[in-house]
Structure formats: C-alpha cells, structure tokens
Amino acid sequence: MENKNKPVRRVVIAGGGTAGWMVAAGLSKSLGRLLDITLVESDEIGTVGVGEATIPSLQNFHHLLEINEQEFMAETMATFKLGISFENWRDVNEDYIHSFGTSGTDHWTAGFQHFWHKGRERGLATDYGDYCLELKASLQNRFAHLPKGGMNYAYHMDASRYAKYLRKFSERFGARRVEGKIAEVRMDPDGDIRALRLDSGAEIEGDLFIDCTGFRALLIGGALGVEYEDWSHWLFNDSALAVQTTSVREAVPYTRAIARDAGWQWQIPLQHRVGNGLVYSSRYTDDETSQRTLLAAVAGEPLMTPRVIRFQPGQRKETWKRNCVAVGLASGFLEPIESTSIHLIQRSIVRLLQLFPQDGISQADIDEFNTQANTEIAHIRDFIILHYKVTNRRDTPYWRDAAEMTVPASLQHRIDLFRATGRVFRIPNELFAENSWIQVMLGQGIHPASHHQSADLMGDAELAHFLDGIRGSIERTVAQLPSHQRYVEQYCAGT
Numbered sequence: 001m002e003n004k005n006k007p008v009r010r011v012v013i014a015g016g017g018t019a020g021w022m023v024a025a026g027l028s029k030s031l032g033r034l035l036d037i038t039l040v041e042s043d044e045i046g047t048v049g050v051g052e053a054t055i056p057s058l059q060n061f062h063h064l065l066e067i068n069e070q071e072f073m074a075e076t077m078a079t080f081k082l083g084i085s086f087e088n089w090r091d092v093n094e095d096y097i098h099s100f101g102t103s104g105t106d107h108w109t110a111g112f113q114h115f116w117h118k119g120r121e122r123g124l125a126t127d128y129g130d131y132c133l134e135l136k137a138s139l140q141n142r143f144a145h146l147p148k149g150g151m152n153y154a155y156h157m158d159a160s161r162y163a164k165y166l167r168k169f170s171e172r173f174g175a176r177r178v179e180g181k182i183a184e185v186r187m188d189p190d191g192d193i194r195a196l197r198l199d200s201g202a203e204i205e206g207d208l209f210i211d212c213t214g215f216r217a218l219l220i221g222g223a224l225g226v227e228y229e230d231w232s233h234w235l236f237n238d239s240a241l242a243v244q245t246t247s248v249r250e251a252v253p254y255t256r257a258i259a260r261d262a263g264w265q266w267q268i269p270l271q272h273r274v275g276n277g278l279v280y281s282s283r284y285t286d287d288e289t290s291q292r293t294l295l296a297a298v299a300g301e302p303l304m305t306p307r308v309i310r311f312q313p314g315q316r317k318e319t320w321k322r323n324c325v326a327v328g329l330a331s332g333f334l335e336p337i338e339s340t341s342i343h344l345i346q347r348s349i350v351r352l353l354q355l356f357p358q359d360g361i362s363q364a365d366i367d368e369f370n371t372q373a374n375t376e377i378a379h380i381r382d383f384i385i386l387h388y389k390v391t392n393r394r395d396t397p398y399w400r401d402a403a404e405m406t407v408p409a410s411l412q413h414r415i416d417l418f419r420a421t422g423r424v425f426r427i428p429n430e431l432f433a434e435n436s437w438i439q440v441m442l443g444q445g446i447h448p449a450s451h452h453q454s455a456d457l458m459g460d461a462e463l464a465h466f467l468d469g470i471r472g473s474i475e476r477t478v479a480q481l482p483s484h485q486r487y488v489e490q491y492c493a494g495t
C-alpha cells in the first residue's frame with residue numbers, strides 16, 4: 001500500500017482496558033492538540049480484569065506522561081515491586097528471586113558472574129543473590145527510594161483502578177469516551193477500515209484505528225483477517241483462573257510465582273487486597289482441579305468467584321495492517337510470567353508515536369513497526385521459555401515435557417553458551433539484560449563449567465576483598481531501609 005497522502009487526524013481506539021486507556025493517555029498527552037481521539041468501550045463486555053504486576057519500564061511511560069508517582073500509587077492502591085520470587089521452579093521446594101537489580105560490578109571484559117564463579121570455586125563467595133541490593137531488600141521486605149535510582153523497582157497495581165485513572169488523565173488532554181458495543185466494523189471499498197458501527201446505530205469514523213479489544217481482536221483479526229502465530233508448542237499454558245482475596249499479612253515488595261503440577265500460581269500484593277491466580281495448561285489438567293489447587297493455596301478470604309480466562313500463546317503475524325494498529329491482547333499474548341504485557345503495550349505506543357503517520361500511512365512505516373514488534377516479542381518469548389526448559393523438575397508430565405521440548409535455536413544457543421562459559425550477551429534493544437538472564441539461569445540450576453580468565457588475574461585475597469566489599473555494602477544499606485508496608489503507607493498518605 002502506497003502513502004495515500006490521507007492525513008491522519010481522527011484516531012479511534014476500540015476498547016478501554018489497560019491497553020486502550022494507555023494508548024489514549026500516550027496519544028492525548030503527546031499529540032492531543034493535533035488529533036481528534038475517540039475511545040469506544042463497552043461496560044457490558046468489561047475488561048480481562050488481570051494484569052497487575054509490572055516491570056520498571058512503566059516508570060518511563062509515567063515520566064513521558066508526567067504522572068506524579070505518589071498520586072498514581074494512591075489512586076491504584078499500588079505497592080512497589082523489586083522482582084519475582086520463583087518457588088518450585090528449579091525443583092520442588094527450591095526457590096530463587098529474579099530481581100530488577102544488578103549483581104556486583106562488571107569488568108569490561110567479563111561480567112560479575114565470572115568473578116563470583118571463581119569465588120565459589122575457592123570458597124570465597126556466598127549466594128549470587130547476596131551481591132544484589134534489590135534482591136536482599138526483597139528478602140527482608142524493605143523498600144525506600146534511594147538517590148540516583150539506587151533501587152530499581154516497578155509496581156503492583158489494581159488494573160481496573162489504573163484504567164480509570166488513565167481515563168481521567170486522557171479526558172483532561174482531550175480524548176473523548178463513547179460507551180457502546182461495537183456491532184460492526186465498516187470497511188472502505190479499498191479495504192481500509194472506515195468506521196465502527198455501535199449497537200445504538202451510531203457510527204464512529206476514523207483515519208487510524210487502534211484495536212484494543214483484547215482477545216476478541218475485532219478489527220485486526222475479525223475485520224482485517226490477520227492470522228495468529230501459535231506458540232503453544234513452547235508455551236504450554238492456555239488457561240488462567242483469577243481470584244482476589246483479602247490481605248492477611250504485610251505486602252511484600254515482590255510477586256510470588258509458585259510452580260504447580262501443571263502451571264504456576266501468582267500472588268500480587270496490593271494495598272487493599274491480594275491478586276491471585278493460577279496459570280495452567282488444559283492439555284495437562286482441567287478447570288476443576290485447577291480451581292481446587294488455587295483455592296487451597298490462597299491465604300486470604302476470596303472476594304469473588306474464580307474466573308476462567310482462556311488464551312492462546314502467540315502473536316499476530318502483523319500488528320499494524322492498513323489503517324489499523326493492534327495493541328495489547330489483540331496483538332498477542334505470551335503468558336503472564338515476567339509481567340511483560342503492559343511493557344509491550346507501552347512499547348507499541350512509543351513506536352506508534354515515533355512512526356506516527358500524520359501525512360498519510362505508508363507501507364514503509366508499517367513494515368518498520370511490524371519488524372520492530374516481532375523482534376521485540378521474540379526475545380521476550382525466548383526468555384520466558386527459558387524458565388520452563390531449564391527446570392530440574394521431572395515429577396509431572398507437564399514439567400517433563402517442558403524440560404524435553406525443543407526450544408528456538410536462538411535460545412538454545414544462549415543456554416549452551418552460558419553452560420559452557422558463563423557468558424551472556426544482551427542483543428541490542430532486547431528487554432531483558434544480561435543480569436536477568438544470569439539470575440534466571442543460575443536460579444534454575446545451570447552451573448557454568450568455566451569462567452572468564454579475567455577473574456583468574458585476581459589472587460584469593462584480592463577477590464575476597466572485592467566480593468566482601470560488595471556484600472557488606474549491600475547489607476548495610478538494606479539494614480537502614482524501612483519496612484516496605486510502612487514506606488508505602490507513609491508515601492501514599494503524603495499525597
């Protein structure tokens with residue numbers, strides 16, 4: 001499709017879940033004075049109602065929008081998140097934390113893990129996690145903002161409150177909300193989308209349509225017929241049960257991801273309640289067993305009846321086609337482990353802003369958008385598959401099959417390289433940096449066979465001094481931090 005020189009002024013966002021309102025907020029704040037932005041959502045259909053754990057990049061999105069953190073946290077009953085506790089993943093009753101921090105300090109030739117590895121061989125090093133501030137603070141339930149971004153963190157938040165918060169924000173910057181059910185997507189003779197027809201008969205015309213209709217994917221899948229690439233041969237989970245419960249203990253500054261026989265359970269502590277759920281594979285278990293497993297494992301009183309959510313892990317082959325860009329679940333979904341979905345929404349928004357077709361949509365922009373989106377999600381996909389592939393569990397068919405599956409060649413190469421040499425390299429623009437790969441690979445039980453020779457240049461005394469210095473400084477810092485719960489209460493009371 002060539003640039004038809006049809007300027008884009010009217011943007012129609014279909015769907016008002018987290019994706020729809022994040023798009024509305026991002027577009028209205030940055031281009032609101034140039035665009036006419038309308039969001040259509042249906043109270044009757046509602047939203048998926050999950051998606052409460054985030055990663056640190058959400059702070060960037062909020063900086064872009066100039067959102068005040070205290071106000072955001074108070075409005076969404078948010079808590080801080082320093083990482084994820086992976087319980088029973090390496091093996092039953094074995095735990096590790098993938099934190100947002102970095103461990104130790106790197107040498108330009110070799111990462112800290114090489115020095116730690118040598119220290120382990122010589123009996124000079126303790127657990128890898130002892131060299132990471134965020135990880136140690138998680139274990140002791142402590143948190144505070146530290147100068148110069150000294151603590152890398154994200155949030156747990158109430159997803160429905162977040163959508164409402166962003167709605168108020170977007171409306172302040174001129175976005176218009178229309179309540180109604182989309183009954184039909186009306187097309188131009190040339191194949192572009194012309195308008196959304198609502199149940200009421202009203203028609204909302206636009207130049208550019210953003211499909212945020214969730215798993216329904218009414219525009220990109222339904223109207224434009226873009227195919228879905230299925231990744232269930234790598235990512236077995238296709239179902240989830242979600243239930244909110246009362247809090248029975250202080251909110252911890254990390255998400256708990258507890259592996260179960262045919263999936264894993266999440267616990268996300270908020271200020272006013274806990275979000276819980278079980279993600280599982282219908283090939284290995286059924287809904288009734290899963291519901292029993294979940295309800296037996298939650299700590300507080302359920303505030304609702306558990307709800308089953310079905311999904312297909314994978315991605316849309318094109319996320320931008322003609323005059324429609326899919327964002328959020330309409331564009332694809334991997335699974336919730338590592339909380340990357342909201343991050344991908346925000347990346348799509350930034351990419352759309354960078355490639356915004358104000359003078360007309362060109363195929364070159366579309367191709368660039370789709371290439372970037374595909375590359376980005378493929379890296380995240382590999383990182384998620386890693387958690388399943390390198391388990392030592394063999395106790396159920398689900399975990400045995402996960403350990404035996406053939407993974408993408410790109411991932412197998414990384415595992416082989418780390419196992420043999422302890423080396424990991426971040427691919428440019430990849431979300432997860434070396435530190436994440438190392439924490440998860442070590443946490444899952446891969447022990448590199450060797451380390452970089454730079455570490456051998458240090459004698460035992462020098463290496464012990466280096467390692468003890470890092471560990472001691474972290475211990476002293478953590479000891480001075482307040483409890484996470486107390487810090488959140490005081491911080492949010494200050495609004």
Ligand code: FAD
Pocket residue numbers: 014015016017018019020040041042043045046047048049050051052053054159180181182183212213214215216218240241242277279309311327328329330336339340341342343
């Ligand atoms: P939805 O929330 O489903 O919103 C769709 C919108 O479209 C709604 O407003 C709906 O009313 C509207 N709509 C649909 N059809 C019509 C119609 N015909 N007419 C009018 N309106 C219509 N992500 C994370 O980052 N962290 C997590 O911890 C996390 N956990 C998850 C756990 C599970 C089990 C699942 C399934 C997902 C999780 N996600 C997580 C993903 C996250 O929930 C989504 O990325 C996020 O909520 C965005 O969803 P959405 O807005 O695309 O879709």
